Structure formats: structure tokens, C-alpha cells
Amino acid sequence: MEDKKLPRREREKLRQRQEMLTAALDLFSRKGYHNVSMNEIAEKAEFAIGTLYKFFQNKEDLYKALLLKQCDRFEDALVQAISEPDDEIGKLRNYIRVRLERFRANLPIVRLFLAERRGVSFNIKAGLDEEIRRRYYIFLEKIALIFETGIETGKFKRIADPFSLAVALDSSVDALLLHWFDSPEHLPYPEDPDSILNIFFKGLIE
């Protein structure tokens, strides 16, 4: 990005911060927040523990920075997926496709998110889960808007309120992908986003 414009010192610092976050991400996603020590992270990142604390006030802060950064990347990718000039069905297809890609590339991180989003907000005292849920809600509204538009333009039937549809679709995508990746033997591989979308498009009855 515009890193080039920063003084060398600043760029160097960003690079170091990045290395710490990368090490932390790997460890957290494999072992969980409480089973990773700051020393472990420092060692993997090849910095002294003191240096780690120069960049992040404490363990929680590091975890928070890590998740929010990943959150950004996911959001960016998904928002782009549903922003491309396409009709509503195309947007939903794009959204599912990007979701699938992200799952494949980042299953460990995805699990971290799900834990924060759904569960007990294990891990952290500060309001990280709040923040993540808030952003998640904002994203869901974007999906809801697709349904809304589709309904208003007559492409979709109004079978439920748009936000509920967004929640249902999104959670189904999550759950189906998790099942596919956890136990591939129970489900056919979703080569095609439509295999998921059809569940909502076709209707079971009539």
C-alpha cells in the first residue's frame, strides 16, 4: 500500500509487528488462546519477549489486534465479492464462492472467529466479542440488503424478512462448510455454490 511513503524506521516497525502477528496467529489457531504463552509467541517470531510487549500492551491486546486484522481481511474480501456489478443471484454466488475460498485457506482462523461470534467469548475479558459481533451484524445487513433488493425487484419471493434470510444463509454456509471440512465423508463436496443456494431458492414444498 502506501508503506513506501513511510520513513524506513516506520516500515521496519510494521514489518516486525507483522511477523509477531503471523507467529501469534499460527499458534493461537492451532492451540487456542489459553494454551499459548507470550514467550512461545516471542520465540516463534524470533523477538525478545520485551520487544513483543513494546508492540502490544498485553496478551489480550495482541489477540485483539490479530483477530480484528483478520476480520478486516475477511470483510474486505466479502464486501468486494458482493459489490461486483452483478445481479442479486450473482452476488450471492460470489459471496458463497469467496466464503469457500477463505475456509479452505484459513480454517484455523475461521474457528477462532466462530468461537468469538457464537460461543462463550472464551478467551477474553475485553469486549472483543462485542466488537466482532457488531461488525458481523453490519456485514449481515449487507447480505440482507441483497435479499431486500431482490425482493423489491421481484427476483425473490418474500418468504421471510430479509435479515432472517441473511442469518439463515450465512449460518448455513458456515455449518455446511465446517461439516465438509471436518468430515468430508458425510457430505458431497460443494463444487458449485448453487448446491448451497438451491436450498434457499427452490423451496421444499409444492
Added chain:
Amino acid sequence: MEDKKLPRREREKLRQRQEMLTAALDLFSRKGYHNVSMNEIAEKAEFAIGTLYKFFQNKEDLYKALLLKQCDRFEDALVQAISEPDDEIGKLRNYIRVRLERFRANLPIVRLFLAERRGVSFNIKAGLDEEIRRRYYIFLEKIALIFETGIETGKFKRIADPFSLAVALDSSVDALLLHWFDSPEHLPYPEDPDSILNIFFKGLIE
């Protein structure tokens, strides 16, 4: 139940164990496994720490007992809901209704489950998450069977494979209810199971 038939000593022990589990459930579900200490649980349950260890071999054991017990209760209620002599649509309605009831009564526990079921489950070394996922999978197959039967008897269209339908329905119910309870202002209250079922029944298109 039949506790009355047990000798007084045994009944007393069960009651104590129950009090410990109740205290633990409350704490675990609010703060997460790693942010609750055994001393805290003992104090809340108003027992000495040593007494806690008389009833549960260690912290993990306590957590496991807690979750598996709740798991049993949920399963029983849900299996009963889908076993009543009813047609496929009726079974699904019952299932959603019972789910909703359970959510209302036990939101904290539900969060614990979701954490173990979905992600991370970094909470525990032993294979508790495995066990819970295994049981969850078995339950999903029961739901899948309802779809299967419905399809074979011509009540449902075969818009996707039955297990995928089960996953989608179940995760949607979870997600919708969580949203309803977390932020009631974003969604209409699901007075009627059909408000959820219709998402899958009607079909968005055509």
C-alpha cells in the same frame, strides 16, 4: 423422579453434586472454562475446595460431566420432539418449538455447546469436543431422516441431499435464535415455528 427411593445419604449426595454443577455451569457459561477457577466454583457452590474434588476428579472432569449431562437432557427433549406420531412437517415444527424452549431456558448452556461444537474447543484436552460432535452428528442424521422420508413419500422436493438440509436447518435455527436473544431489536420474534420453516419450504425463486 425416583430419587425418593434412594437412601437419604445418596439423595443428599446427588443434591450436592447438583449444586456444584449449577454453580459451575453459571460460571463457565459466563466466563469460559479457562477464566473460572476451581476455588471460584467451590465458593459459589458454598463447599470447601476439597469437597469439590471429592465429587469430580479434576477440573476437566467437572466440565465434562457438566456438558455431557446437559447434552443428555437436550438430546432427550429433541429426540422426543421428533418421535411423536406426526408427519414430517409436524416433526420439524416440534423440533423447532422444543429448540426455542430450550434456548429460552438455557441460553448459557447453549453457548457452551456451540463453542465446543463449532470451533476451537481449545478448552479441554480430553476428547470432549469429539464426543459432543459425534453425538451432534448422530442427532443431525435423525433430522436428515425426516427429510429423507418426506422426500420419498413425495411430501418434499429433493432440492438437496437430506443431510445437507439437516445441517442447514439446524444451523439456521441456532443462528436465528441466537440473534433473537442477543439483539431482539434486529429481528421479529419467532412466535411460530413456521416463520423459520418457511425459509426452507417456500423457495425464494419462482
Added chain:
Amino acid sequence: MEDKKLPRREREKLRQRQEMLTAALDLFSRKGYHNVSMNEIAEKAEFAIGTLYKFFQNKEDLYKALLLKQCDRFEDALVQAISEPDDEIGKLRNYIRVRLERFRANLPIVRLFLAERRGVSFNIKAGLDEEIRRRYYIFLEKIALIFETGIETGKFKRIADPFSLAVALDSSVDALLLHWFDSPEHLPYPEDPDSILNIFFKGLIE
């Protein structure tokens, strides 16, 4: 002994105490003082833990009673061995023979003694080790007396002061027997007390 004369109640109590001591001896000698719990002893003796505490004020007290009782038995056997109407050499032979018998029958207890007698008096705050060393010293003087008499009657040469001889003989018997029992492959079996006695009788030089 004169148990018969005691009232039934008293005899019963003695029998119970005996059972407790037997259980404790087995456990202590196999696992060591600190690796045996009072509950374990109570369970093995088939009494309630409270009953154990009726008989012995605390764990230390139990251990003390146990060791002193065994001490008595050993002493009695050894004192008898050296009291029989025999000359000095015969007495020493008897003494070694009884020692060997005791070793064979009670190696675990013997180890407990040695620990208290030689070592750090691990185990116990109270002066158990003092008491045992005191009694051991008294016994050594009896052995010393044999040497003394033997010297005065011209049977033995005065190659060292009698108490030193007693210490040397006794510790050698201990050490040789321990070696024999621990690693039989390193040493010939002492079929005959003289194989030990000769070390002191014959003299290496001249």
C-alpha cells in the same frame, strides 16, 4: 501373651490396633512414609478413618508406634540370640544367623530402620530417629560386651576397642546382607555365618 487376662473389650481393641499396624507396615514399607495416606491405611485395614484416629493421635504417632514395635521384636530376637548359653564365638554366630533370618523375612521393614538410623531421618519431625538410635546404641553395647568378654578371656585379640568392633561387625552384616538381597549376582550367598565372621577373625595381614 497375657491378653487372655484382659477384659474382652480390651482384647478386641488390641486386635484392632494390630490390624491397623499390619496394614500400615505393609504400605509404609512398600511405598514410604510420604507416599501413603491415612485414608489408604484405613481402607486397607478396613476401618473408618475416624477410627484410625481414635487409636493413633496422628500419622506420625502411628508410624512411631509401628517402628518401635518392630524394633521390640527385632531386639527381642537378637538379644535372645546372644543370650543363649554359648561362648563368644557362638553368640556372634547366633547373632548373624538371626540377622539373616530377619532380613529374609522383613526386608521392607529393615529398609525403614536403616533410613531412620543412618539417613536424614526423613519422614518425621518428632524424635523417632533419636529413640531408634538410642536403642540401637544400647544394642551395640551388648555386642561390644561380647567382644570385651572375649578379649578378657583371651579368646580374641584386642585389635580395636570393643565398641568399634561392634559397630564394624554390625554395619558389615547390614551392608553385606543388603548387597546379597539387592544384587545376588555380585556376591556369594552367605550360607554360613562364618563367611562373614571370618572377615573379622582371620586378619588380612600376616
Added chain:
Amino acid sequence: MEDKKLPRREREKLRQRQEMLTAALDLFSRKGYHNVSMNEIAEKAEFAIGTLYKFFQNKEDLYKALLLKQCDRFEDALVQAISEPDDEIGKLRNYIRVRLERFRANLPIVRLFLAERRGVSFNIKAGLDEEIRRRYYIFLEKIALIFETGIETGKFKRIADPFSLAVALDSSVDALLLHWFDSPEHLPYPEDPDSILNIFFKGLIE
């Protein structure tokens, strides 16, 4: 020694480790393994408990390091004592003299060894006692070799097998020195190694 050549940091670490071991030795030898807590050791050594654990993985590890280090020092001193160019009698004299010195300087440690070597060794789970007994056995064989050589060169009579002689001599030295130091009033002070050696050299009879 060559500590001077080590970087300052390393020397500092060694010094700290030494202070911890010294504190631990004093406490263990006075109170026994199970009656000393890690906090106690840390406090006596004037370090935080965490620092103690930086140097030793756990309590057992500390105890082990302590004993094996002392073992080395003793062995070195004794092996040197019997390696000097001297005849067999001279070697034995040297050996007893060094033993006596060590006793005077390190009675507490000696007690720890005796505990591990002789009995119980209930102190520790890991095979520390095995290791110590193994090394002790190897040392005894060196003493036995002196007797063997002395017998073959006609200096000693073959009054018993050489290993038994080694065991008897060594245990007698131990026992006599322990008695001298514990209760000086019972025995003459062994100014001269020969006062012990004569017990084995002269022969009581004939």
C-alpha cells in the same frame, strides 16, 4: 576453575545455580526431601520461586542435580585417593583418610547419600536411587580390586572374596565415622586411618 573463561552472564548463572543448590542442600539434608518446599528453598536462596523453576524443571530435578553433583565430587576425590602411586595398604589408608575429610566437611550430604543408598529412597520417583547405587557399586569394585591385587601379590590373605571385603570395609568406615560424629563420647577419635584398618588387618583370633 576455568569459570573465568566463561562470559560474565554464564558465570553469573552458574553462581546463582550454585546458591540455589547450596540452599537446597542445607534444607534437604536437615529436613528430608518431603519436608522441604520449593518456596522454602527459593526463600532461603533469596530468589523468586519462578527463578528457581527457570533453573530446575521441578523439585525432583533439583534434588537429582544436587545429589549427582555431590556424587561426582565424592567420587573424584575418592578415586584420586586410591589412584596415587602407592601400594595396596597405602591406597586403603588414603581412601579412609579422604573419607574422613569428606565426612567432616559434608556430613549433611553424606546423610542424604546413605538414605538413597541403603534403603527406602522413597523420596523420589525417578530412578535416582538406581543411579546412585549403580555408581556406588562401580566404586566398590575399585576397592575390591585393591584387595584382589593385594591378595594376588601375597600382601593379603584370602580371608573372604574381595568384593565382600570392600563392602565390609566401606560400610564399617561409614558406620564408625557416623558414630564418631553423632556421639563422640562413645568412641575414640580416629586420628589415624590404621585404627580402622587394623580391624581388618590383624584378625581377632589366633
Added chain:
DNA sequence: AATGAATGAGGTTTCATTCAT
């Protein structure tokens, strides 16, 4: 600015002992 040794609060767990029944 970077380091990493030192810290010590706080976690889990055990077990000798008491005391209400």
C-alpha cells in the same frame, strides 16, 4: 531501542485432621 532474567500472584490438586451424625 532491544533484551530476557527475574518476579510472584494465582492456578490446580492433595491429604491430614475434625466433628456432626
Added chain:
DNA sequence: GATGAATGAAACCTCATTCAT
């Protein structure tokens, strides 16, 4: 008198955080 459930002090050990170098 016998019981054994309940107690809680105290043990071992970890790890987030600080600060002198």
C-alpha cells in the same frame, strides 16, 4: 463408639508482565 464427609492449609508449578542492562 464408630463413621466418613467435609474441611482448608499448603504443596507444586506456570506464565503474564516488568525493568535493569
